[in-house]
Amino acid sequence: xxxxxxxxxxxxxxxxxxxxxxxxxxxxxxxxxxxxxxxxxxxxxxxxxxxxxxxxxxxxxxxxxxxxxxxxxxxxxxxxxxxxxxxxxxxxxxxxxxxxxxxxxxxxxxxxxxxxxxxxxxxxxxxxxxxxxxxxxxxxxxxxxxxxxxxxxxxxxxxxxxxxxxxxxxxxxxxxxxxxxxxxxxxxxxxxxxxxxxxxxxxxxxxxxxxxxxxxxxxxxxxxxxxxxxxxxxxxxxxxxxxxxxxxxxxxxxxxxxxxxxxxxxxxxxxxxxxxxxxxxxxxxxxxxxxxxxxxxxxxxxxxxxxxxxxxxxxxxxxxxxxxxxxxx
Amino acid sequence: xxxxxxxxxxxxxxxxxxxxxxxxxxxxxxxxxxxxxxxxxxxxxxxxxxxxxxxxxxxxxxxxxxxxxxxxxxxxxxxxxxxxxxxxxxxxxxxxxxxxxxxxxxxxxxxxxxxxxxxxxxxxxxxxxxxxxxxxxxxxx
Numbered sequence: 001x002x003x004x005x006x007x008x009x010x011x012x013x014x015x016x017x018x019x020x021x022x023x024x025x026x027x028x029x030x031x032x033x034x035x036x037x038x039x040x041x042x043x044x045x046x047x048x049x050x051x052x053x054x055x056x057x058x059x060x061x062x063x064x065x066x067x068x069x070x071x072x073x074x075x076x077x078x079x080x081x082x083x084x085x086x087x088x089x090x091x092x093x094x095x096x097x098x099x100x101x102x103x104x105x106x107x108x109x110x111x112x113x114x115x116x117x118x119x120x121x122x123x124x125x126x127x128x129x130x131x132x133x134x135x136x137x138x139x140x141x142x143x144x145x146x147x148x149x150x151x152x153x154x155x156x157x158x159x160x161x162x163x164x165x166x167x168x169x170x171x172x173x174x175x176x177x178x179x180x181x182x183x184x185x186x187x188x189x190x191x192x193x194x195x196x197x198x199x200x201x202x203x204x205x206x207x208x209x210x211x212x213x214x215x216x217x218x219x220x221x222x223x224x225x226x227x228x229x230x231x232x233x234x235x236x237x238x239x240x241x242x243x244x245x246x247x248x249x250x251x252x253x254x255x256x257x258x259x260x261x262x263x264x265x266x267x268x269x270x271x272x273x274x275x276x277x278x279x280x281x282x283x284x285x286x287x288x289x290x291x292x293x294x295x296x297x298x299x300x301x302x303x304x305x306x307x308x309x310x311x312x313x314x315x316x317x318x319x320x321x322x323x324x325x326x327x328x329x
Numbered sequence: 330x331x332x333x334x335x336x337x338x339x340x341x342x343x344x345x346x347x348x349x350x351x352x353x354x355x356x357x358x359x360x361x362x363x364x365x366x367x368x369x370x371x372x373x374x375x376x377x378x379x380x381x382x383x384x385x386x387x388x389x390x391x392x393x394x395x396x397x398x399x400x401x402x403x404x405x406x407x408x409x410x411x412x413x414x415x416x417x418x419x420x421x422x423x424x425x426x427x428x429x430x431x432x433x434x435x436x437x438x439x440x441x442x443x444x445x446x447x448x449x450x451x452x453x454x455x456x457x458x459x460x461x462x463x464x465x466x467x468x469x470x
Contacts, residue, residue, distance in 0.1 A: 043347060047340055054336040144444035146350035148357065154444055165448060168395035225388040228443050229362060236359045239350040248384060279339060298331065 003190070006204035010212050010259075017258035021251045030254045031234055032243040038261035045268025046276055053280045061295035063286040066105070070288075084289045096284055100128055124188065131181035134174035135210075137161060138217075141172070145235040169221060179214045182207060206272055209263050216256040226250040362438040370428045380411050380424075391447075394421065421453050430456040 020026045067078025079088045080095060095101040108121040140157060144150045162170035186207045189199040220226055230246035231253055237244040267273060279285065312319070312326055319326050330336060371377060379386045381393065397419045400406045407419045417424050429435045432455050440447065 039347075043344070046343065050336060050340055050343075051330065054330040054332065057331060143350070147353050148359070148442065150444035155446060158444070158446065159448075168391045168398070168447075169445075170448075225392060227384075227388045228445075229387070229439050232443055233359070233361050236354065240354045240357065240359050241351075242359060250388075276339075276343070280336075 002201035042264040057298035134178040
C-alpha cells in the first residue's frame with residue numbers, strides 16, 4: 001500500500017511539472033520560485049530539527065559499547081568501539097559517518113530446518129555505502145552548475161568518475177551505481193518479508209523520489225539532451241540572485257529540478273534528516289566514561305527533603321513522651 | 330540548549346556547505362559564453378549554417394560526434410547525410426574543425442564554462458591557432 005501510494009505520488013509530481021511547463025508555460029514557477037522556496041525550507045527545517053534535538057535532555061548516559069571498556073592498565077581497551085575520551089568518540093563517529101560501522105555489524109536470523117540460525121549480512125551495508133558515496137559524488141559534480149569558474153578539483157573528480165570513457169558524453173559511473181543501489185534498497189523492502197512488514201509510506205517516498213531524481217538526471221545527460229549552457233545560465237542566475245529563464249531548455253530539466261526541490265523541502269521533515277541526526281545520537285556520541293564522570297540528569301530538580309535532625313527537632317517532645325530514644329536530649 | 334556550543338558549531342559547518350554556491354558567486358558577473366563563428370572557412374559560406382540546425386547542435390553535438398565516430402570507425406562509413414540532405418565527410422578534424430578552426434574561441438568557450446573536458450584531443454589534433462594572450466591561455470586544457 002505504502003509503496004503504491006509513494007509510487008503514484010512521485011508519478012503525479014512528474015506529471016505536475018510536465019503539465020506545468022509544457023502546457024501552462026510556468027517555467028518561472030518551476031525554475032525559480034519552487035527551487036528558492038525549497039532551499040529555504042531545507043535550511044530552516046534542518047536548523048529547526050537540530051536545535052530541537054539539542055534542547056532535548058539526555059537523562060541517562062547511554063553509549064552502546066561493542067568492545068572492551070577502559071579498565072585496568074594491563075587490559076587492552078578497544079578505543080574505537082568503546083571510547084572513553086573525546087578523541088575516541090570522534091574516531092567512532094568518523095567510522096560511523098564515513099563507513100557505516102554499525103551497519104557493518106548487521107546480522108540476520110533465519111529458521112533453517114526448524115532451528116534458528118544467525119549469519120552475517122553485509123548486503124545492506126554494501127548497498128548503503130554505494131548509495132551514499134555515489135550520491136555525494138553526484139552532488140559534488142553538480143557544483144559545475146553553481147560556480148564560475150568551476151573549482152579545479154572537479155576536473156579530477158570527473159576524470160576519475162568517467163575514466164571508463166564509455167560513450168559521448170562520457171559515462172559517469174556514480175550515476176549508474178546510485179540508481180542500482182537505490183533499486184536494491186527498494187527491492188529489499190519488497191522481497192524480505194520482515195523488512196516489508198515494517199516498511200511504511202515514509203520509507204518508500206524517499207526511495208521513489210531519489211530514484212526519479214537519478215533517472216531523470218541520467219535520461220537528461222545521455223538521452224534527451226538539453227542545452228547545458230542554458231541550464232547553467234539558469235542555475236547561476238539562482239545562486240547570484242539574478243534569476244533568469246533562458247529559452248529552449250527541455251522540459252526534462254524542469255522535471256528534474258522540481259523533483260529535487262521536493263526532495264530538499266521534504267528532507268527536514270522525513271527520515272532523511274538522519275544526515276544531521278547521526279551526529280546527535282547519544283548511543284554513538286557519548287564517551288563510555290560513566291565510572292569517571294558523573295552524568296547528571298538535566299531533569300533533576302532540587303528535591304525538598306526533611307533530614308532526621310529536623311524531624312527530631314520537630315517531634316522531640318512527642319518522641320520523648322512516647323519513650324522513643326532520641327539523639328539529642 | 331544542551332551542548333549549545335557544539336551544536337552551533339555543527340550548524341555553522343552545515344551552513345558553510347549548503348550556502349557555498351551563494352557566497353562563492355557573490356559579486357561575480359554571470360557572463361554566458363558567446364562561441365565565435367568568425368572563422369575564414371565560415372566567412373566563405375553562402376549561408377552560415379552548421380551540419381544540423383543550431384538548436385540541435387547546441388544540445389546534441391556530442392551525440393552526433395559519437396554517431397560519427399561509430400559510423401566511421403566501426404562501420405567504415407565516412408559520409409554523413411544531414412537532415413537537409415547535404416553530405417559531409419565524417420571527420421572531427423577535417424570537417425568540424427575546418428569550419429570551427431577557432432577551437433579556443435568556440436568549443437572551449439562553452440566547455441570551460443560548463444566544466445566539460447572532452448578527452449578527444451588526447452589523440453585528435455586540435456587546429457593550430459594564433460597565440461592567445463597568456464591570461465586566456467590558462468583556461469585551456
